Amino acid sequence: MDIAPELIWKIAPLYILVGLGILGGRLLGIGTAEVGKLLLYFFSPAVIFRGFYEADLAGGMTWLPFLTFGLSCMMAWVGLNLARRRWRDGQQRIIAFSCGTGNTGFFGIPATLSMLGPDALPYAVMAVFGSIAFEVSYGYYIVVRSRASIREAARRVLLFPGLHAAWLGLLCNSQSIGLPVVALDTIEFLTQGYSTLGMMLVGLGLTSLNLRRLDLSWVAYTFTAKFLVWPALVILAVALDRALFGLFDPLAHQVLVILSLVPMAAMTAVHASVQQVHPEKASLAVALSTVLALAWLPFGLWIAGLLL
Numbered sequence: 001m002d003i004a005p006e007l008i009w010k011i012a013p014l015y016i017l018v019g020l021g022i023l024g025g026r027l028l029g030i031g032t033a034e035v036g037k038l039l040l041y042f043f044s045p046a047v048i049f050r051g052f053y054e055a056d057l058a059g060g061m062t063w064l065p066f067l068t069f070g071l072s073c074m075m076a077w078v079g080l081n082l083a084r085r086r087w088r089d090g091q092q093r094i095i096a097f098s099c100g101t102g103n104t105g106f107f108g109i110p111a112t113l114s115m116l117g118p119d120a121l122p123y124a125v126m127a128v129f130g131s132i133a134f135e136v137s138y139g140y141y142i143v144v145r146s147r148a149s150i151r152e153a154a155r156r157v158l159l160f161p162g163l164h165a166a167w168l169g170l171l172c173n174s175q176s177i178g179l180p181v182v183a184l185d186t187i188e189f190l191t192q193g194y195s196t197l198g199m200m201l202v203g204l205g206l207t208s209l210n211l212r213r214l215d216l217s218w219v220a221y222t223f224t225a226k227f228l229v230w231p232a233l234v235i236l237a238v239a240l241d242r243a244l245f246g247l248f249d250p251l252a253h254q255v256l257v258i259l260s261l262v263p264m265a266a267m268t269a270v271h272a273s274v275q276q277v278h279p280e281k282a283s284l285a286v287a288l289s290t291v292l293a294l295a296w297l298p299f300g301l302w303i304a305g306l307l308l
Contacts, residue, residue, distance in 0.1 A: 021203020052169030068130025205283025
């Protein structure tokens with residue numbers, strides 16, 4: 001598969017938004033914590049609700065979110081237990097979160113559509129739901145445990161708006177509950193602003209970055225998980241499905257491989273900003289991974305084609 005020119009044009013605005021975030025941080029003194037809270041508690045729940053509300057819940061593709069959710073939880077759990085051997089000040093939990101998810105929504109879905117066409121969209125959306133379910137449940141629990149007890153972290157997860165947005169969207173979808181136009185319009189506005197603020201937050205986090213204090217081990221750890229371990233696990237899962245289970249068709253396999261090659265999730269920088277756990281490190285890793293992913297995506301697909 002070749003990357004269509006449309007993909008570059010769809011991804012290019014992300015870099016422009018990162019640049020605007022850098023300007024906003026340096027010229028206007030905009031802080032990361034406040035923007036991060038807006039994203040976490042208002043914009044993100046709207047995106048989550050809309051995704052579950054508009055999802056196609058029929059057919060064999062309903063197994064896709066279970067697969068991606070299971071892989072995300074496993075990656076985060078392993079990542080946490082390995083990272084805590086080196087980091088102990090909350091960084092290990094931000095790293096673990098980054099190991100469990102990626103920029104599937106604003107990078108993975110455009111890439112999937114550009115490479116495979118509109119027929120792949122339902123598969124991509126269902127696969128992304130597994131990542132979202134991880135982010136609002138176990139992933140969020142891991143993050144808030146950096147500054148809370150087990151009981152307090154569980155309480156925060158239960159109060160997290162994103163979790164309730166997920167089940168409310170699923171309930172409205174499954175029961176065919178219609179929403180008033182004003183509610184749908186509000187959700188649409190919040191959804192459109194999510195990617196804009198999310199990528200600008202990455203730029204805001206980079207304003208306090210000192211390259212002389214760059215933690216290469218932090219970047220190496222997260223990149224290994226995102227660009228090597230994730231694709232390897234997905235390729236293994238696809239091979240097993242082809243040989244033994246037959247749950248998914250070839251188009252679903254292609255979608256899974258593409259989504260395994262996406263960069264780190266911008267939510268990594270959001271959580272680091274809200275928790276005030278080295279947001280500059282998270283922002284740098286997210287920005288660098290987004291740049292790397294443009295080159296890694298075609299190479300990773302070529303490798304997957306050889307192995308499969």
